[in-house]
Amino acid sequence: MKVSTRGDYASRALLSLALHGATQTPTSVRDIAERTALPQPYLEQILLALKGAGLVRSKRGVGGGYVLAREPEEISLAQIVAAVDGPIVAGDFGEPHENGACDHEGQCVLLAVWAEVGEQIRNKLQNLTLADMVTRSTGTAA
DSSP states (O other): OOOOHHHHHHHHHHHHHHHTTTTSSOBOHHHHHHHHTOOHHHHHHHHHHHHHTTSEEEEOSTTOEEEESSOGGGOBHHHHHHHHHOSOOSOSOOOTTSTTGGGSTTHHHHHHHHHHHHHHHHHHHHTOBHHHHHHHHHTOOO
16 A cells, blocks of 8 residues: 555645644634645645544634544544545555455455555554644653
């Protein structure tokens, strides 16, 4: 699996909000873009996808911007990546034993392995939260 640019940018944007305590006070897209060195037009699209997934909320007007929709402890990297990239899988190979998948030598065994790898990646990302990333970023690990 390769995390896309969208997945990376989405994670960086939400980490920026978490690092600056943005669960109450909205942060403008411009400020997020400046802090993260991300292109603002692309970041706006990503934040809309994150809003649609319920990971951020937005406020319009003066003093508007984005806030985290939940506490950093409640937002996993898996949720962020899936919100902008879709399901987290190790490949687009289909499921074992479907549509004649085992008609070719070794294919069924490998499909099962790829499914297992995808599950391990999903589990790892599900167990890493924005709060964990804040801890790593600030060097405040216990």
